[in-house]
Amino acid sequence: MSAFHTGVLLADVIPFLNIKRSNKYIDATIGGGDYTEAILSKGGIVLGIDQDEEAISFCRGRFKEYIKDKRLSVALGNFENVHKIALENDFHDISGIVYDLGISSGQIDNLERGFSFKNGKAVLDMRMSKLTNVKASDILNALGEKQLAGIFYSYGNLLEAKLIARKIVEARKTSSINTVQDLIDILRLIRSDPYRDDFLAKVFLALRIVTNNELESLVDSLPRSIDLLTSGGRLAVISFQSIEDKIVKNLKRSFQIQEITKSPIVPDSLEILQNPRSRSAKLRVYEKI
Numbered sequence: 087m088s089a090f091h092t093g094v095l096l097a098d099v100i101p102f103l104n105i106k107r108s109n110k111y112i113d114a115t116i117g118g119g120d121y122t123e124a125i126l127s128k129g130g131i132v133l134g135i136d137q138d139e140e141a142i143s144f145c146r147g148r149f150k151e152y153i154k155d156k157r158l159s160v161a162l163g164n165f166e167n168v169h170k171i172a173l174e175n176d177f178h179d180i181s182g183i184v185y186d187l188g189i190s191s192g193q194i195d196n197l198e199r200g201f202s203f204k205n206g207k208a209v210l211d212m213r214m215s216k217l218t219n220v221k222a223s224d225i226l227n228a229l230g231e232k233q234l235a236g237i238f239y240s241y242g243n244l245l246e247a248k249l250i251a252r253k254i255v256e257a258r259k260t261s262s263i264n265t266v267q268d269l270i271d272i273l274r275l276i277r278s279d280p281y282r283d284d285f286l287a288k289v290f291l292a293l294r295i296v297t298n299n300e301l302e303s304l305v306d307s308l309p310r311s312i313d314l315l316t317s318g319g320r321l322a323v324i325s326f327q328s329i330e331d332k333i334v335k336n337l338k339r340s341f342q343i344q345e346i347t348k349s350p351i352v353p354d355s356l357e358i359l360q361n362p363r364s365r366s367a368k369l370r371v372y373e374k375i
């Protein structure tokens with residue numbers, strides 16, 4: 087466990103990866119580095135990827151010695167380019183690749199980044215990568231009402247999607263939406279009941295998914311990772327939203343892999359108690375044929 091994030095389902099993921107000394111593994115979402123640490127401690131060699139500069143610089147500090155010993159390379163980039171990043175780092179014959187999707191506690195708890203509805207003053211940014219240009223606020227200020235409704239319905243499962251979109255379009259006629267508070271003020275017109283936090287969380291999740299192109303990156307990345315694996319290599323993916331899990335589940339149609347987990351592994355009640363953010367996690371594991 088790092089100060090940055092607590093790795094979810096760690097005790098389940100690592101045995102599935104069959105770590106062997108001196109074999110190579112990719113941690114496609116290194117975050118605070120808990121999975122990487124576990125793989126390194128079993129003798130694996132790791133390429134850790136993250137699109138967030140803060141995660142990368144945290145891991146460069148945490149794993150200084152491993153980096154010096156050339157047992158770990160850390161790369162800033164989007165996992166949709168996993169094949170290019172592996173090539174640039176001369177990383178081939180890969181025995182295992184792990185994805186732990188979504189954002190880390192470090193990202194949510196940094197209230198300046200706009201991922202959380204708990205800091206009204208923050209700019210409504212939500213970009214994991216500062217190399218991209220479009221902030222969440224840009225999306226709210228630019229897209230049409232129908233497109234916005236589609237985002238809230240598809241990614242947030244929000245029955246009020248059309249109403250949210252209409253209120254956003256009305257509000258931005260008076261002044262543009264720039265901060266977390268600007269959005270909360272609009273949403274308050276729709277819901278002010280005790281379950282409002284759940285509602286806000288869904289709106290923020292939908293916006294985060296679209297701001298970071300999360301589903302498109304995943305769809306592009308997974309087949310590239312499968313191509314990188316050696317025969318018998320393992321792909322482990324932890325997802326947190328049903329829409330992500332659907333993408334991961336569909337991999338079983340691929341003729342290149344077989345499913346190891348017949349149904350997804352989920353955290354037990356103790357893990358959920360110790361780390362409530364793990365509650366919606368689902369782990370699926372595949373093996374390259």
Ligand SMILES: C[S@@+](CC[C@H](N)C(=O)[O-])C[C@H]1O[C@@H](n2cnc3c(N)ncnc32)[C@H](O)[C@@H]1O
Pocket residue numbers: 090091092093094114115116117118119120121122135136137138141163164165166186187188189190191214303304
């Ligand atoms: C849930 S955290 C991973 C936590 C990590 N397993 C640990 O033990 O600390 C997800 C991480 O994936 C990164 N991430 C999400 N989507 C990404 C993408 N498309 N490319 C690269 N990194 C991504 C986020 O920036 C975040 O740091």
